[in-house]
Amino acid sequence: KMVSDLANDGFKTAVIIDPGIKNEPGYWVYDEGAKGDHFNKYPDGKYFIGKVWPGECVFPDFTKKDSREWWGTLYKGLIDDGIKxxxxxxxEPAVFDVPTKTFDLNVMHDDNGLKTDHRKNHNVYGMQMARGTFEGVQKLRPNERPFVLTRASYAGGNRYASAWTGDNISSWEHLEMAVPMCLNLSISGQPFVGTDIGGFIGSPSGELYARWLQLGVFTPLMRTHTEIGSADQEPWSYGKKFESINKKSIQLRYKLLPYIYTQFYNASKTGIPMMRPLGFDYPDDWQASWNGRDFLFGDAFLVAPVLWPDAKKRRLRLPAGDWFDYWTGKQYTGPNDIEVDAPIDRIPLFVKAGAIIPTQQPVQYSDEA
Structure with a gap:
């Protein structure tokens, strides 16, 4: 009922699904997997068992086509309940109770019939899980594009899932790290990427959360998230002042949805990521190429996020060409290093001369767009 009530209010619900399946004969998922020979084993035929959130678990062998197809069928009940x-x-795969925090290296994988051990298959495991999820959901809901988010991936994983940078910390250092991490993922073939806005571990100040949310407007995946037991971490959790500032950021994201959708489409067709380093478009500008804090968002925007506390100004590099301050309309000409105002209620943002930016009126949720 909760899912249907949320859907009636315009919310789309996503749920976490881990690979570990409770090692419990009589549990229908375990029984199906055992009957279909879908779990990873040691060379002697015994199941690999590792402790994760449900306790002792077995793990599907996602390098086996039949196992991926079986895994995909498990989503039917959730889809029938309205999960989107x-x-x-x-x-990765992650395991709690061993020093390596992952599978034993001699655990075997089908590896498309080659029968190889975990040393060869560790890096591809997460992507193949996402592949099984994507292909299963696609079959169960053929008229909709699946939304899949994955923590681990591999080259080619962008075909199946978006990604985020993992469990970060509510600190200015981790906010600053978020930019090069997303840029590196973007130019490494994973263009649909973002961070846990505000930090997953700990509790951000109102200023840190607001600056992180401003950055999040210009990451392909915009998601605010925190761990259980932390302080409230919603856009309205930091008093009226920051609620107003955060509302402005969220409205900007909704306003830019047509532009963002266009950039996603372009990325899907060309492979050029929407979030990319300045040096990607301006390789002859060595000062731009070494810049890991400012970035391009599609073909129209240069974004210079504020990554330090108590900032009132922001220095940045403008590459060659004419640029306009999005907020004031002031024109600048590059290549040039400039300093601009950076009040708490806005992110320094520049538009390339001649750009076309489709926009819309801000809405309450994307289905109203």
Missing amino acids: GFWNDMN
Whole structure:
């Protein structure tokens, strides 16, 4: 009922699905997997068992086509209940109770019939899990594009899932790290990427949360998230002042949805990521190429997020060409290093001369767009 009530209010619900399946004969998922020979085993035929959130678990062998197809069928009940998205977590694969925090290296994988051990398959495991999820949801809901989010991936994983940078900390240092991490993922073939806005571990100040949310407007995946037991971390959790500032950021994201959708489409067709380093478009500008804090968002925007506390100004590099301050309309000409105002209620943002930016009126949720 909760899912249907949320849907009536315009919310789309996504749930976390980990690879670990409780090692419990009589549990229908375990029984189906055992009957279909879908779990990873040691060379002697015994199941690999590792402790994760449900306790002792077995793990599907996602390098086996039949196992991926079986895994995909498990989403039917959730889809029938109205769940719209699926978040594949703990799929490095992660295990709690061993020093390596992952599978034993001699655990075997089907590996498309080659029968190889975990040393060859560790890096691809998460992507193959996301693949099984994506392909299963696609079959169950053929008229909709699946939304899948994955913590672990591999080259080519962008075909199946978006990604985020993992469990970060509510600190200015981790906010600053978020930019190069997303840029590196973007130019490495994973263009649909973002961070846990505000930090997953700990509790951000109102200023830190507001600056992180401003950055999040210009990451392909915009998601605010925190761990259980932390302080409230919603856009309205920091008093009226920051609620107003955060509302402005969220409205900007909704306003830019047509532009963002266009950039996603372009990325899907060309492989050029929407969030990219300045040096990607301006390789001859060495000062731009070494810049890991400012970035391009599609072909129209240069974004210079504020990554330090108590900032009132922001220095940045403008590459060659004419640029306009999005907020004031002031024109600048590059290549040039400039300093601009950076009040708490806005992110320094520049538009390339000649750009076309489709926009819309801000809405309450995307289905109103």
